[in-house]
Amino acid sequence: MKKIITPLILLLAVTCVCHAQSQPLYPAPDMAQVRQLQQCDFGSGETETKAINDLVFAVYYHNNDKDFCARMEKALLDELAGGKGTPRYRMMLAQLVQAVGVQKAGAKRFEKIIAAEKDESVRSRLAEALAHTKRGTSIIAEKQLSIPSALPASAQDQALLIDYLANHPEIPLPAYLAFENLNDQTKPRLVYALLARGKNEMNLWALDPATPELALALGCAFSKETKDAQTLTRLLSFAPMLDKEQAAQMAIYLAQAPLPSRADVLAGALGSQDSSVSKLAASALALMDLSHFGRKFLAGYDSANADEKRAMLKVCESLADEYVFCEIARRLPVETNAPLRTAMQRSLMRISQAVFTPAMFAAVENAYAQTAAPAKAFWLRFAPLHDSENAIALCKRAHAENLKSDAIKTLGAWKSSLAVDALVSISKEAADDHERLLAQTTLITLMERVGAKSPALDYLRKNAANDDVKAATQRLADAKPKKK
Structure with a gap:
């Protein structure tokens, strides 16, 4: 494999001494989450594709938990037997079955499910999952198997022999059971069998x-x-x-x-x-958990080429690290490469979903000040995460700098009632009816989520932009306790 040797790569090779430990980034999923994807299809949008990938990752992360695997195996086979969902969904179920494995009790049932499957592509994927189950080669023969004196000729008999030996490590491997005697389709099965035996025999x-x-x-x-x-x-x-x-x-x-x-x-x-x-x-x-890896990882960023930077930014998405966020935020206002700007923005958003500190908001304020007007709106999305008067002030500043709709929508995304007064103020000072209506409808939506404040309700009753706002105000007053 050819590699590009650059100062960045040399730096990483010499200085990176991080001993990162893997950690389960996903909670153990249940069938309710699985069934949410029953209508997924090929060509799904990015959101649905990400949901599928996250679900698969989560199942693989927990496939060392025997109780989880046993529980999911039964539930997944029940779902497949019920014939539910699109072909894409059922192929996903096959992948999940492959992740948790099929044990002796479920093997025959799975074979019947495969035989009954009408979609050829799904049936093929189910068969592959059965052949390459990842919880050891655990489909055990019902009867005691006599070890043959020579390698069986048929692939089915070879598979039966390998599965049997996987579950009986006390039986020595016959000399003929060697990789050079197996075809490419059977070799993986022997690898899993050797892992199940745990004896380092080949x-x-x-x-x-x-x-x-x-x-x-x-x-x-x-x-x-x-x-x-x-x-x-x-x-x-x-x-x-x-x-x-x-x-x-x-x-x-x-x-x-x-x-x-x-x-x-x-x-x-x-x-x-x-x-x-x-x-x-x-x-x-x-x-991986790359805590404390950020400083060394970004040390060579500025001297890297565009491809390396994109790869580094992809990794940065998983670094829930204040330093990494601040460094990317510092560089974004002066970055002129459009794909890199997009990658930097994605990294900042992903990191902020895991952690958001006062230092990170300070970096946002600095970056906002240094960013050209058309792109300033990007930084507003971080304001609700800080939920402070300073964050409200940033939105007010954006509103004053003619980012009116962006500022109003950001205030509407607040997680507390702190933004209520700011929206009332914007409504009072609105330059036209359109802005006033946007501020008031956003205010209604916000108070439906975080709770109504009496002064705001009183203002809306007297100054509703239209009848819909007036009716929504009354419904809100009737449905929610008023907060003073």
Whole structure:
């Protein structure tokens, strides 16, 4: 794999000594969350696609919890048996089943579900999930199996033998059961069986994957045993053969691996000439706790090229770090590259969802002052997160600088009643009927959420912009206790 060696990459390789530990970024999902996606379809919008990816990530994050896996396995099979949802939804269910695994009690039922599936694409995906279940190769034969003297000829009999040996580690592996004697479709099954046996009986790392399934099997092995940085680099090199879902799964394996230096290796791979490698590295980093990594990580930002900066910003989205936010905010007003500006804005928004401190708001105020007028509105979205008089003052300043609708809408997004008086003031001083109506309807919506204040209700009764505002004011007064 060719790599671009730049001062940034050299700096990361030399100075990054972060020993990041993976942490579950997602709470354990339940079937109510799964069923919300019953109507998802191919070509879904970004929001729905993100919801699917987050759900898959969450299930994989918790697939070491046996109780969770058992509970989800039954619920997912129930959902599949019921024939509910779109083909895209049922393919997603197959991926979730693959994540939690199928145990002995559910194996035959799953086979019946596959046989009854009418959609050929879904049926194929279900069969793949059954073949590559990730909770060990746990589909156990019902009867005692006599170990044959030679490798069975059929793939089905080979699978039965491998599954049986996976669940009976006390039985020695027959000499003929070697990777060189298996086809590419069966090799991953043997990898999972060896992991289930836990006896380190073969050298998995001599394998040269020709299929994404085998690459993922090695990724799974890497997540469970301590290997060196060279092995991680090799796993990253498999990125071009992985599709989007497989890459997401591999990222989880890499992020969870017990390799203390993995953050350094992954950061170094952000400069790979192969975009699939850099994306995989960024995805893995985004799943890790990179506390205290921000200062070293951003040290080479200014000297990096645009591609490296975008990769770094992708990682920054997962850094719930005050310093990183402030540094990006400081650089954004002077950035002229449009795609980089978009990436910087996305990073700032993602970080602010996890943490927002007074220092971060101060950075927002400074950036607002340095930003050209058309782009100032971006900074207002952070004001409600601070929920202070200073944040209200920033909105008032924006309103005075002719960002009227942006300021009003931002005040309407407040989480407390602190913005009520500001909206009343804007309504009183509105330059025209349109602005007055916008301020009043926003005020009504805000008070429906945070509670009505008597002075504001009195003002609206006497100065309603139209009959709809007057009626909404009365409904609000009748429905909610008044706050003085």
